[in-house]
Every structure is written in C-alpha cells, then in structure tokens.
Amino acid sequence: MKGLEKYKTSLIGMGCLIGGDILALILYLCCLYAQGNGGGGVALEIIANILIVLISVLSTSIISVPLIEVRGKNTLCQQLLTGDVLRTPQLFDSLTDEQKGDVLQTLESAVYFDSDPAKGDMYASIRRKINNQSLKADYYFTSCEYSVRCSVEGDFIRKTILKKTSILSYKPMTLSDFPLCITSFPEIENQDFLQVSLLKVNGRDCSLEDDIRSEKTKLTDPLPKKSGYTATMKHLYARTLSLTPTKPAVVEVEYTTVVPKNDKSYICRVSAPCRKFKFHFDMDGENKDQYRVALSAFGFIDDGNSSFNHHDDAPSASIELNDWIFTQDGVAVTILEKSLVPAGVQ
Known part of the structure; x- marks a missing residue:
C-alpha cells in the first residue's frame, strides 16, 4: 500500500553493509590464495573461518533488512492504521x-x-x-403527506390543503413555534388569504384560537412582488412540541389558501429532511373538468422514475417519493385550462 511506508532502508547503512561484505570477501580470497601457496598456517585458517562467518552475517543482513524486516514493519504499520486505528472512534474525536x-x-x-x-x-x-x-435542523420527517383540493372561483383560486407530518428528533427535545403553514398573497381588503380549519397534534384536537400563533411580514423578495404579492402569512404551533428519536410526533393541519386567478402555479417545499413524501392534487368544483394538472418533483435527489411531468387530461395528479428529500425540495403544480392548450399537446 503505497503512501503508508513509514520505515525505509537507509542507503548509508546498506552501503556500509555491502562495502563490508565486499571487503570481507576480498580478504577471504586473499587468505585462500595465501593458503594455496603454503603460507599462514593455523592462524590464517582461523582468520579465513572468521571471514566466512562475517560474510554470511553481512550477506544475510543485506537480504533480510530491505526484504523482510523493513517490509514487515511497514506491513504491521499498515495493518494497525487501516485495521485498528482507523476504526477507533477515539482517533476521530481527537x-x-x-x-x-x-x-x-x-x-x-x-x-x-x-x-x-x-x-x-x-x-x-x-x-x-x-x-x-438540512442537517442543521434538530428534527426530520419520517413522512409528509399532502392532499390538495383546488377550485377556481370567480377571480380567485381556492386550495384546501390537508397536511400530515410525522416528526422525529435526533435526541429528546421540545420544539417551539413549529411551522404549520405559510403563504404569500396580495393584500386585498375583506379577503382572508390563509385560514386554518383543523389542527391535530398526536391525535388530539387543538384550539384554532389558543394553539395557533400567526406572523405576518412584508415581502422583500422581488420575484413574488412582481406577481403582485406584498405580504407573507405564517401560522405556527403556539405550544411546545415534544420530540423523541423513537416515537414520531404527528401533526395534522388543514388550511385554505386563496390566490388571484392568474396564479395557476403552486409550489410545495418540505421544511426539513423527509424520508417519505406523498402528494395528491385534485381539481374540485363544477368546472373542474375544464382543467388539467401538470405535476413535477424538484431537487437534486429527483431520479426521474417516481417523479414525472406528463399527465393525461385528468384534473388530478399524484406523486410519491420513497427516498430522502431535503430542505426546500418538493413539488411544483401547474393548473392548465384545457381550452388554452394547443391540440395535440400532452
């Protein structure tokens, strides 16, 4: 495994070993030459034996140091790093x-x-x-389900939205001001553009007066202002919501929004990571058959298989995403008048 070799062979050390081995070999050959000429006696024979031992030791070291000892240490180091050390949480905590x-x-x-x-x-x-x-939020949705009934009434489009959300937290906590619903609208006198008709928390019916707090703010985003929208209304859960990592808290809210008739688009975004997402949109009212619905999911998680943007002439559409979607991912709906759609266009 290249890049993890902590131990290397010293070139100077290897040079000394090889030099010593060559010198001992030369001296040994000299001893053999002298013995062949009848000189040296017992002393020369002892020196020759010592040189043989020295040559054996040096040659063994030359072979074993780079091929066995250094490689063995590096292998042990690699095993420790890739096996024990890298799998130890204490290492990463440090x-x-x-x-x-x-x-x-x-x-x-x-x-x-x-x-x-x-x-x-x-x-x-x-x-x-x-x-x-997404991950900065202290909670996530195990599921989020929308059911929308939409009707065109005079100069306005009315949508009644039933949203059911199951929520888990990463650790036990209490959550304040959980957002129930939000919409942007033009400020028109005597016209209520957002109204909550039902609120249940963990199956308990809640008071629409005491358990809901409303916040109205002026719009600063130039895009909706170009459409004539000037304000945003947000409804929040006025009580604390207890969350745990194991038992989902279930919040069910039904609300109605009213927008000008020329606003035929509707965008639904999740406010936290969501494991399973369902969305159903129905045209309602006596004139529902005059409209068709185009529906598409958006977000970089969209795999194109379970989300689609082609529908027949039915005034309804559904979508289901069974994988994680993240904050600000969601669906976009466009209401199309059939009489204005060119013939042959699907």
Missing part, C-alpha cells in the same frame, strides 16, 4: 474539524470517485448544501 473534513474528503474521493478531483468536488458541494440547509 481530530480538529478541519482534519476530520480532510479525512472524509480523501476517503470519499478514493472510494467513490477514483480520486478524481472534479467528481470529488461535485460531491463535496452537495454535502455542503445538505449540511447547511
């Missing part, structure tokens, strides 16, 4: 946030992207968006 990020990015790049920097950067961008928008 790292700084920056070091943890570097380790995570390196692992992801090696495992998923063949260490390609462009692919790794794309994934890191997605991870940053999820962290910044």
